[in-house]
Amino acid sequence: MKSLYLKPTWLSAGASLDERCGTEVVSGFSDATTEYKTIRDSVGLTDFSFLSMYRLPEETAIDLLDSILACNVAKTRFGRMAHTFLSDQDGNIIADCYVANNDEEFILLCESIVEPEELDAILMENGAEAAQIENRNDTHVLLGLDGVDAWKVVRDLFGADVLGLPYLSVEMYPFEDEQVTLFRAGKTSEFGYMIMAPNTVANALCDKLQALVSEAGGGLCGVDIHNDLRLEGRFFNIQREGRVVKDPLVLGLQWMIDFEKGDFRGSEPILAKRTQGTTQKIIGVSTEGDCEAFAPGAEICHGGEAVAQVVTSCFSHVLGQKLGLAVFPVAIAYSGLEFALGAEDGAPVRTISMPPIVPKSLSVRLDEM
């Protein structure tokens, strides 16, 4: 199992560890409510080093990445990132990916539901060696800053020009004697950044970030709370709905695909399904209170018959009710309809428009800071 480079630091701070597809993760530091509020109300520092990280020289990156990823890598402008996915040969999603065009290099970040060795093998099969790919899984850390005040931490670390970075952009900054890579990204609907740094400065960077996060009133977070935050913000979560549904068209991920670019890994079955038309669609659902039965696997019924199934759920602290995603037949996959959980007389379930919350960050104007 891939171990976290900063594991001693996290353990000394009270981390609980877990495993995701052959990689170690910090699942949490405290209770879920505390970590949730840390990100919604201030800023949380999370270790995302369980993502697979690769660097490719610009001259070889586009051909390799375009042959496997669903987006059009060649159209990703300098300094920007594309959010896309990697599928298997059957067109089932196996990794949620960011591709960053960073001057003379491309960076690929993959959150996968397969082990890192399988991702490595896919890249090797598609010419990674000739493309001079650099696997950074054992040489770099990836630290995330998320929250309504995350911008304050990166501003204090790198300077005020970071406030001008648009969502899905990339920039290099000096830190001690090294260059670190800052990604303006995140899946909480609050401000989000990730910093990729070589192990040689990882401890110093981590200490600095912890101090700045603490000054901003924030704290340490594990990866588990991000499942709830992603659902509230209706960001795709490969660890939850992705792992269950797998079909990118049922998941509504057509926006991650360039249908005009030609072949990519798994494109043939995906394009065939698109031509046939999908019969199912994943949509948002909610029920009142903290209903325990509203959980993955629960059936949603109409007139006593099961019509849909919950694939992921969480308790929304903002709304005070359970939220989820469920797979419905396309004909009734509309917001605003009433159903019942489990049986005709089960708890009421309503299909809802997503995202259901308005994040605090939406009212912060960084260009006016």
Add this chain to the structure above:
Amino acid sequence: MDDVVQKQIERRAQVIRALKEELIERVNLPYTPEDLHEDISLLGAGLGLDSLDALEIVLCAEGRFGIKIPDDSVEVLRSINTIVDYIISEQDRKDAAA
């Protein structure tokens, strides 16, 4: 589904279809209406539209549906579904006032 619910679905489906067609044409999106999930984030994440695109959406809602989206209603523009909710609620409000 009973008739009332079926009518509710048909009304929403019509608004969604019209909004998607307008979006695809005005913002020049390389997708069909079926490709666009109603919950996709429109600005920043997801479709990654910018502030000029947002203006196009506001103009589109005014032109096609006869409703006005206030300048500061960023929350309305979060997804196709949130825009459709607003359009339907404004249409209902107008009908009730008429």
